[in-house]
Amino acid sequence: MNRNLTKLAVPVGVVGIILLLVVPIPAVMLDLLIIVNIMLALVTLLTTMFVKKPLDFSVFPSLLLVATLFRLGLNVASTRLVLGDGYAGQVIEAFGHVAVGGSIIIGAVIFLILVVIQFVVVTKGAERVAEVGARFTLDAMPGKQMAIDADLNAGQITDAQAKDRRAEVSAEADFYGAMDGASKFVKGDAIAGIIIIIINLVGGIAIGMLQKGMEITDALNTYALLTIGDGLVTQIPALLMAVATGMIVTRSNAEADMGSTASTQLSQSRYALTIAGSAAILMALIPGMPIFPFLIVGVALIVIGQRIKSGETTKQAAADASLAAEKTAPRSDTPEDLIEQMRVHALEIMLAPDLVDMVSGASDDLLARVRGLRRKIALDLGVVVPPVRTRDSVELPASTYSIRIAGVEYGRGLAPSGKVLALGEALDGLPGVVTVEPVFGLAGKWVPSEMRHSAEMTGATVIDPVSVLITHLSSIISLNAARLLTREDVRVLTDGVKQVNPSAVDDLIPGLLSLAEVQRVLQGLLMEGIPINDLPRIYEALSLRAKTSNDPEGLIEAARQALGPALTVQYLDGNLLRVIMIEPTLEQSMLEGMRPSEQGTQIMMDAAKIETVLSSVRTSVAAVEASGLSAVLVCAPALRPAVRRLVSTQSGGLPVLSYQEVTSANVTIETVGVVRGAESLSA
Incomplete structure (x- = not known):
């Protein structure tokens, strides 16, 4: 029952707002709706302060539209009462009396100040932040997707985690795109509020003088008070919603709410607080300045800074104790942990500790390049390369990487940070370390990155460290593609062939050859560097040959003959x-x-x-x-x-x-x- 009421609350409320634009309402109901409007804006603003990330309040753009429509409906209802009855309820009258304070001029100035604050400062800034946030979020979306794919390829996350992260990236892009449009509602609401105030004031004076025979001063006092009160009861919640809009679009993902994050980050430096406190005390000594307020603030800042110092000492001691406990704590020996530690990964890149910056998420990130290499090899050889696990190893010398297949090292090379590999003959005049390129055996030299242009001027080919590693990895994968082709890979490839050419698979597997025998044939082709991406033709050739003999050598030759031109x-x-x-x-x-x-x-x-x-x-x-x-x-x-x-x-x-x-x-x-x-x- 409660769930049904919750589902119907917003649709019923929107219908009520539409009726509010057309049907007159009594002043008592208008008072109630104005209070609801103010509280809704306040709750929305406070909610934006306590969410940890913008997506936790993903309904905000839609809520902003409904709240804007609600305020405009109240404006129409209050205008009808102000101009028709000269009375629009106790709330509007009370706000008018408080703002005017006995002087129409003071009330008008205060109201104009609120309008300037909302329209020029908050609304304009929120609109610009929303626009920039949407643009940068959409521009960063491909990079985030690539980072997710790179983590997935490297085995750092599971398929389910990758799916969740992709959904979060898509939701973030949708949210900021919606906020870019929703911020226009806030701007339009501010403009509409100003126009409605002018209409109420001019129309009220005209009605008072022409229809009710009032003097101009009486009409001005009466309708100006109501107009200012009406403007305040709508502009205040509009200002709160504008602030909430700016708050939500300027929030970044955090582990705590805004209050906790702000207090933590403002008090993270005791030097800043101590210097600020000392400056406040010095300002108190300037002739003519009030001494006690500056002294109170300055002393408070210095005391807070000293407390932060003692807190930092305590935290450091606790961190040292935790680190020592972690080092001495026994490692988990559950069956799952032991199985994970025992598992041999098909492909691994071991990096010396000083090379871990290669896995950084930048444009030349190692994981992104590995993803591109896997795609290239899949297109060239028809082999799905297993995910490449990347981790550091303190056993490797500085600037060294090691490539392993099934736990066995198949290649090792250098990729020093801050240097590039220059391949050429006229490199004697350049500083650097002489080396040999690991794939083609070419003589080269590792030179500082800032000497890249000088090396190119000598006619040398210049390669960055990540490209050297990727080229080495590509060579090792190509030479050992047969070893990397597992039975499961063959099953997946066969299922793919069955979707486009089912007869080729049905005639061969399992009636003539088993999956293991097909794997052996494909491995034989890969050992000679023959791509297996034309699997339908290979399977058709194997079907003809397997009817007379299932000798592996004969099957491989039959597949080769089918691929003869290629x-x-x-x-x-x-x-x-x-x-x-x-x-x-x-x-x-x-x-x-x-x-x-x-x-x-x-x-x-x-x-x-x-x-x-x-x-x-x-x-x-x-x-x-x-x-x-x-x-x-x-x-x-x-x-x-x-x-x-x-x-x-x-x-x-x-x-x-x-x-x-x-x-x-x-x-x-x-x-x-x-x-x-x-x-x-x-x-």
Whole structure:
């Protein structure tokens, strides 16, 4: 029942306000409504002082509109009574007598002062603050959303917390946008109040003289008193609402109400209070100044400052005791805490203590850059990179970072704060620390940030520390994408394929291959740097191959053949593909020596013959690279997996393609080298 009454209170009140604009009301009811109006404004103002953040009073813009309409309705009702009956209730008459105080001029001056305070000072300032607050809140909204996403990607908050924070950011933007518009109600109310006062005064004098035959002085005294009283009973609550508007839009999020926050922050410096107290005592010594008021205020400020000093000493002692207790307190050993401590994170960035400023929320914030990297890798490789956990480690040397996968360090580098990495040859004239870029092995030097322009003038490439770390992280993720692809990731990717191409999934999983077998195939593709973002085509190729054999090596080759053109295009120079062939006799010998093993097919040959083949591969690759070019090694499809395993560790990552993969694309092939065996070389 109470809930229903609460829901109906505002709609019924709005309907009553509309009736107030049309239907005359007796003076007794007007008195009651004026008192309600004043108390509503006072309660609203006090509420704005006790809320901890603006969103705790999110109904304020709507309440401001209703209160403004209510005051305008009272203005109309009081004007009808003033002009019609020459009497508008005891409240208006009492306010008029108090303000006038026996003199119409004094009452008019006081009323004008209140109007100036409300319209020129409070209303104008509140309107400007609301406008600026709305603009900056809306401008900051994308940055706040990115910060939330960065915290979510870094694992610092959960999905539920991220959802709540996004909703709070959206609500904050809506609130300040509404306040920008609602502040115009306050300004319009002030203008309307001034116009209504003028109308009441002029109309009252005219009615008194023309209709009631009153002398001009009598009419002026009567209607001026009522007009000033009417203006006060509406302008005072309007002033309170204007102050409340300014209060709510100038409040920032705090842990306490305004009174507690103001008293705490004003008394946070004992030096400020002591100096102010001393200044008050000195001002008391100026001839002609009242001595006792200045002495009382000055002594009070000095006493408060000394009490703050003793309080600070007590707080510091308590803080030291709390810190000592925290250090000696045993760590929690609940099962949940132990499980969290035991958990191995897929990706971690360990930072030396002096590098924690990288995680700062600025435009070059590490977490924001990691989020962008995750998106880029997802688009390039088709792999959803797990959230990257970032934390500091006192075990790392200064300015050092460490990148870990499943708790194992895969890379380490330097990213000193206040410096940039310059890569070039003419760096001897610049101060700094000589280093080697961790990804490409380029010689460089860490130079002070203020020398950035000087380094660029030498022709060097200048990179900031966050970019160095992100480039290193990108390289490690790309090289270990197969290790990062989990069974759960495969399930999520498969569900995504099923939404757009259900037949490709239904034909393959689980009838022909299990999720684990599909994961193994995808990991095999990633190990060779092949993107898996074209999953529908991969799944269709696996469905055809799995009907005859579920051998992992054969499945991987079937997927590669389906992706043939996409594999070749990344090695093209325009429309030209440079290849290194295997001498036919040697290739036939390799095919005859192929044997299955647990790691896949292997080429069974004498160690001397294998070394000769590898030496010939290195020679061919060196000759191509000496010309500033690049090439791929091609061979028979059945031989390709074994050849790749054979040469992968000896040729600097030379790509190995099959004849079918090369010919599937419409390219021009140029042979730039031939791999020969011992017989060919001796001949």
